[in-house]
Amino acid sequence: MPELTKKPTEYYFKAVKLNQLDDSLQQEIKLKCGVDVETCMECGKCSGGCSNTHIFDITPRQMIKLIKMGREEPLLSMDSLWTCVSCQLCVDRCPSRIDIPRVMDYLREKACQQGIKPTREQVKLFNELMLGSIMKTGRVEESLLAVKFNLKTGNYFKDADLGRQMFFKGKLKAFGPRVKNLKKIRQIFNDTIQKEG
Amino acid sequence: MNVAYFPGCSLQGMASEYDKSTRLVCKHLGINLEEIEDWNCCGATAAHSLNHLLSVSLAARNLDLAKKMGLHLVTAPCAGCYGRLKAASYELKNNSEVAEKVSQIIGTSVPIEPEVKNLLQLLVESIGTPAIAEKVVHPLKGLKLAAYYGCLLTRPNQVTQFDDREMPVSMDLLLQALGAETVNWAHKTECCGGGYAASETDIVIDLGGQILESARAAGADAIVVACPMCQTNLDTRQKAIGAKRGIKYHLPIIYFTQLMGLAFGYTPRQLGFKRLLTEPFSLLKAQGLA
Numbered sequence: 147m148p149e150l151t152k153k154p155t156e157y158y159f160k161a162v163k164l165n166q167l168d169d170s171l172q173q174e175i176k177l178k179c180g181v182d183v184e185t186c187m188e189c190g191k192c193s194g195g196c197s198n199t200h201i202f203d204i205t206p207r208q209m210i211k212l213i214k215m216g217r218e219e220p221l222l223s224m225d226s227l228w229t230c231v232s233c234q235l236c237v238d239r240c241p242s243r244i245d246i247p248r249v250m251d252y253l254r255e256k257a258c259q260q261g262i263k264p265t266r267e268q269v270k271l272f273n274e275l276m277l278g279s280i281m282k283t284g285r286v287e288e289s290l291l292a293v294k295f296n297l298k299t300g301n302y303f304k305d306a307d308l309g310r311q312m313f314f315k316g317k318l319k320a321f322g323p324r325v326k327n328l329k330k331i332r333q334i335f336n337d338t339i340q341k342e343g
Numbered sequence: 344m345n346v347a348y349f350p351g352c353s354l355q356g357m358a359s360e361y362d363k364s365t366r367l368v369c370k371h372l373g374i375n376l377e378e379i380e381d382w383n384c385c386g387a388t389a390a391h392s393l394n395h396l397l398s399v400s401l402a403a404r405n406l407d408l409a410k411k412m413g414l415h416l417v418t419a420p421c422a423g424c425y426g427r428l429k430a431a432s433y434e435l436k437n438n439s440e441v442a443e444k445v446s447q448i449i450g451t452s453v454p455i456e457p458e459v460k461n462l463l464q465l466l467v468e469s470i471g472t473p474a475i476a477e478k479v480v481h482p483l484k485g486l487k488l489a490a491y492y493g494c495l496l497t498r499p500n501q502v503t504q505f506d507d508r509e510m511p512v513s514m515d516l517l518l519q520a521l522g523a524e525t526v527n528w529a530h531k532t533e534c535c536g537g538g539y540a541a542s543e544t545d546i547v548i549d550l551g552g553q554i555l556e557s558a559r560a561a562g563a564d565a566i567v568v569a570c571p572m573c574q575t576n577l578d579t580r581q582k583a584i585g586a587k588r589g590i591k592y593h594l595p596i597i598y599f600t601q602l603m604g605l606a607f608g609y610t611p612r613q614l615g616f617k618r619l620l621t622e623p624f625s626l627l628k629a630q631g632l633a
Contacts (some may be wrong), residue, residue, distance in 0.1 A: 177478070180438060185389070186427040190612075190618055197533065197550060198546065198550075199397055201546075201549075225626075227610065228543075229543065231494075231497070231533035231534045231536060231537050231538075231539065231546065231550070232388060232392075232494075232537065232538075233495075233498045233533075233537070234426075234494055234498035235534070237498075237499045237501075238498045238499045238500055238508055243501060245499075246541040248395075250394055251391055251392060252395070254392055254393070255392075255393060255394060255556045258393060263382065266542075266543065268542045268543070269539070269542045269543055270393075270461070271542070272389075272538075272541060272542035272594040273388065273389040273392050273542075274389070274393070276387060276388075276389035277389045277390060277393065277397075280383070280386070280389070280390070280401070284383040284384065284503065285352045285355075285383060285384045286352040286384050286387065287352075287356070288352065288353065288356045288357055289356070291541075292541055295541055295542070301625065304541075304546075305426075305541070310577055311620060312579070312620070315617070315618045315619075315620060316359075316618060317356075317357045317618060318356075318357070319359075322352070322355045322356055323355065325381055325383045326381050327381055330404070330449075330450075331383055333448075334397070334401060334404065334448055334449060335397065336402050338394055338396040338446045338448060339394065339397070339398055341396055341444065341448075
């Protein structure tokens, strides 16, 4: 068990006024993701199974509850957006089949669009560098990605020893084959960025 | 049997031994893998984390390319690629609005129909363990293995429609058909930390550590995987996990196709065993397999 860094009471929410419920976020998620959180019966199996619930600031079950209450602001700035491993356990165990990973992705996307500072910037950076590699070459070049990530974060020697071992095992290749029709790949990026904002 | 093959980025980089052993084993079993021409990255964690439509479109282009090659079945050995391709295929079939948008973006007609199966699924469903057992010339006698499926081979079950979501058995049965023994353990489908290898290494040390410890406690000599991310996380972070937990681990993390190849009579050299960081040779030698 990891050590608790906060007092147990700090893991729970402050009281909210229930006469301030607002279903606009719930409706938005139903419309944009096709996920209806109304069917949540609060059994908590999502959080019970969740791989990382022990480090989440807001658990999957609490997340669904906050959506129902229309409380967008804690959801867009929560740490869980950047520690969710997308392991699909929550949706798999949900008796109502609520696609929580899809909602997690939607909230993360929205937080980025609104320019909300992620709690773990290196996670966002890594994903952006990866997308950059796909846009440029159509594929991910793992070793270049790792080098770029270290340069950008200033941790020049992160995993240097591991990198050396992997190099001698022939696991690090700098230039793999690229996609030939790169025009198409760039067009897919442009079109989806336009459509999703 | 002709199948569209999606190797994915890891298999042409860090996990080339998975690619090599997959091609050897499939050829041996009469499966003709046709690499999807000019395939692109499935989008991985990065695309679905930041832009949903992009993630479906990138995966859909690959399915469409397979369709244009006249193939109706796509296989991906990487569980991550499989997860993205399968999720996209599911969404394209069940959400006509997204299917319409995506077909406009990639410039093709709906439906984008090829079926997607992970490599383990293809082998156990299309060839079957009895036929695989018939090909065994060097039974893997004496090996005690932990079959590790990870998150994405079976989840979400509604999408994958493969094996039992919590306690899958297909890889265990396959390894038993090769002559090995498999252990009963609790972490078959737990997550290794996936894409956080570089950006949040502590998550991998934590989750990967639980998996290594569970396999060790169950008495396994090695962990068998079907995903380059699982392999890399459990293999490259094994020392760090050991240091954190105060236990010295020595659990080789081996692709299931490498073990199939070994049982079929190929050499460890042909199957890229020497590329594994946690050396597997003392284990193989002790059982007379190398």
